[in-house]
Amino acid sequence: MSNTIQIKIQPAEKSRLDLVNFNQIEFGKVFSDHMFMADYSDGEWKNFKIVPYAPLSFMPGSSIFHYGQSVFEGMKAYKGQNGEISIFRPEINFERINASAERMCIPKIPKDIFMEGLTELLQIDKGWIPGLANTSLYIRPYIFAVDEYIGIKPSEKYKFIIFTCPVGPYYSKPLKVKIERKYSRAVHGGTGYAKAAGNYAGSLYPAKIAQENGYDQLIWTDGATHQNIEEAGTMNIMFMKGNTLITAGTGDTVLKGITRDSVLKIAKEWGVDIEERTISVEEIIKSLEKGEITEAFGTGTAATIAMIEVIADDNKEYTLPLPGPDSFSTRIFDELDQIKTGKKEDRHGWIYTV
Numbered sequence: 001m002s003n004t005i006q007i008k009i010q011p012a013e014k015s016r017l018d019l020v021n022f023n024q025i026e027f028g029k030v031f032s033d034h035m036f037m038a039d040y041s042d043g044e045w046k047n048f049k050i051v052p053y054a055p056l057s058f059m060p061g062s063s064i065f066h067y068g069q070s071v072f073e074g075m076k077a078y079k080g081q082n083g084e085i086s087i088f089r090p091e092i093n094f095e096r097i098n099a100s101a102e103r104m105c106i107p108k109i110p111k112d113i114f115m116e117g118l119t120e121l122l123q124i125d126k127g128w129i130p131g132l133a134n135t136s137l138y139i140r141p142y143i144f145a146v147d148e149y150i151g152i153k154p155s156e157k158y159k160f161i162i163f164t165c166p167v168g169p170y171y172s173k174p175l176k177v178k179i180e181r182k183y184s185r186a187v188h189g190g191t192g193y194a195k196a197a198g199n200y201a202g203s204l205y206p207a208k209i210a211q212e213n214g215y216d217q218l219i220w221t222d223g224a225t226h227q228n229i230e231e232a233g234t235m236n237i238m239f240m241k242g243n244t245l246i247t248a249g250t251g252d253t254v255l256k257g258i259t260r261d262s263v264l265k266i267a268k269e270w271g272v273d274i275e276e277r278t279i280s281v282e283e284i285i286k287s288l289e290k291g292e293i294t295e296a297f298g299t300g301t302a303a304t305i306a307m308i309e310v311i312a313d314d315n316k317e318y319t320l321p322l323p324g325p326d327s328f329s330t331r332i333f334d335e336l337d338q339i340k341t342g343k344k345e346d347r348h349g350w351i352y353t354v
């Protein structure tokens with residue numbers, strides 16, 4: 001594919017690759033050699049370049065520091081069976097960053113800039129894609145406001161950046177989660193469906209309280225009544241009850257997870273019944289008490305499929321059996337992993353090969 005944008009490339013003088021121990025990579029702490037950047041001003045995106053991953057400087061009055069006008073994405077690339085670079089469903093991330101951008105009054109990023117910036121960057125840093133089991137290259141595209149201006153209005157200038165991090169597993173063990181009945185992540189009419197930076201800042205305090213009480217994560221409930229389950233931390237949440245996979249509908253308070261969509265599509269093909277609907281906490285607690293729920297798990301790009309072992313509500317804990325090799329969550333984890341790494345045929349056209 002020939003590029004439609006001109007990308008200026010300034011390679012790093014020396015790669016940092018030989019400093020990395022790929023057998024032990026902590027999630028989100030190792031950054032690859034380069035980043036892709038673009039600027040928005042005078043109504044257009046311009047100055048496309050790939051430069052060494054390095055500090056940037058901004059004026060203290062830059063609006064991003066004050067008003068948080070920023071959106072981001074998260075996706076992953078894998079090493080395929082013949083060493084090719086495989087990205088999982090990047091076009092959906094492209095569509096979602098623009099849906100988030102629209103909500104936050106940020107100009108949309110055109111597809112050629114997003115995809116060509118991404119593919120050029122991955123080609124340059126392909127040595128950073130780990131090949132070991134349960135590893136991948138996490139990709140972080142983001143857009144943020146850079147006007148030097150104090151006052152609330154949409155910025156006129158923005159930066160779009162993509163950088164990457166080789167990563168291992170996000171969670172190393174099944175999770176203990178607490179149903180959050182006081183704090184809210186999202187409300188109707190708000191920004192919950194967008195990957196807007198502020199959503200994540202607002203989630204830190206309730207998550208910190210849960211962690212201080214011994215939980216790994218929260219289950220978010222709806223902002224109006226706190227009686228219905230929406231998401232789990234930065235994942236969508238699913239429950240297996242009999243042969244039915246139950247998850248919250250998306251609407252405007254739940255992020256439309258790409259892993260969620262992929263799991264639902266495969267589950268349907270496997271003959272599992274799917275229910276996307278309002279899920280009351282009461283229903284889940286009653287079903288847990290009766291042992292009707294056999295599996296609960298979070299779905300997300302970072303964590304892929306994160307098994308949930310303990311669910312707590314109102315100081316009571318409910319323990320789920322650990323999923324065995326025939327459980328839905330183990331099978332779907334393996335299925336997705338095999339599709340992403342090219343071990344299984346990509347029947348859905350989900351793999352974008354660079």
Ligand SMILES: Cc1ncc(COP(=O)(O)O)c(C=O)c1O
Nearest residue numbers: 234235236255257258259300301
């Ligand atoms: C709030 C929230 N929910 C769900 C997800 C899972 O979405 P995806 O599967 O597209 O990574 C994420 C991660 O992006 C998230 O931040």
